[in-house]
Amino acid sequence: MEALEAGSIGLERRLKNVPEALDKVFDAIIREHEQVDIGQQGHHRDFVDTLLSLINQPMNTHDEQIYTIDRESIKAIMLDMFAGASDTSSAAIEWSLSELLRHSRVMKHLQEELRSVVGMNRMVEETDLEKLPYLDMVIRESFRLHPIATFLIPHQSMKDIEINGYYIPKGTVILINSWTIG
Known part of the structure; x- marks a missing residue:
């Protein structure tokens, strides 16, 4: 029991470092985007570039109070997007797998399709998806039953x-x- 408690203390200490580590990662991403010239050939604008273009610009001009987006706001939005994307993906996968476990006939049919199209020696690739109509139907049905x-x-x-x-x-x-x- 003492070992378990000691392990949880170490975990708590490491978890307290997570916000600081994420802050450093987001700072690095922002710095990288600030250093790249938007007009540079081959550079495509992305979400971070769009947020940076709004930094310190007045927002909500119809309200009495004017809001601005600062560097900390950009990092908070990036964290929301990161957390939202990873949470929704894992939830969709969990629901899909739980439905497959509940419906063994569907899982067997899906396994047969994957074996015949992809085989057993490699992972499914994006180019395979158009040849996997049953997988597409399973995923769509899972999304219908369990929208994120x-x-x-x-x-x-x-x-x-x-x-x-x-x-x-x-x-x-x-x-x-x-x-x-x-």
Whole structure:
């Protein structure tokens, strides 16, 4: 028991270093983007370049308070994007695998398709995907049953409208629960 407690103390100490390590990584990415000339031939604008182009620019000009994006805001947005991307990917994989485990017939059919198209001696490559229609169907069905995002992108009604007996006034923000659709 003492060894377990000692191990958790070491883990806690290492976890406390994670934010500092991520800060250094994001700083390095930002510095790299700042050093590259956007107009340089072959350089494609990406998300970080777009954020850097907005640094210290006034935002929300319709409000009384004006907001600006600073370097720390850019790092926070990068962390959100990184965490969101890794979390959603792992959740999608977990749900897909759990559905395959629940439906052995589907898993066997998918295994047969993978064996016949890809074989047993290599990993699936992007060029293989167009030749794997059953895999595509399994993934799409998993996404339908277990959508990653609870709500779709919010919409706003452009005018007063009645839909199926529900009155929706102009300017109402409409949220669609994707979990209930599938």
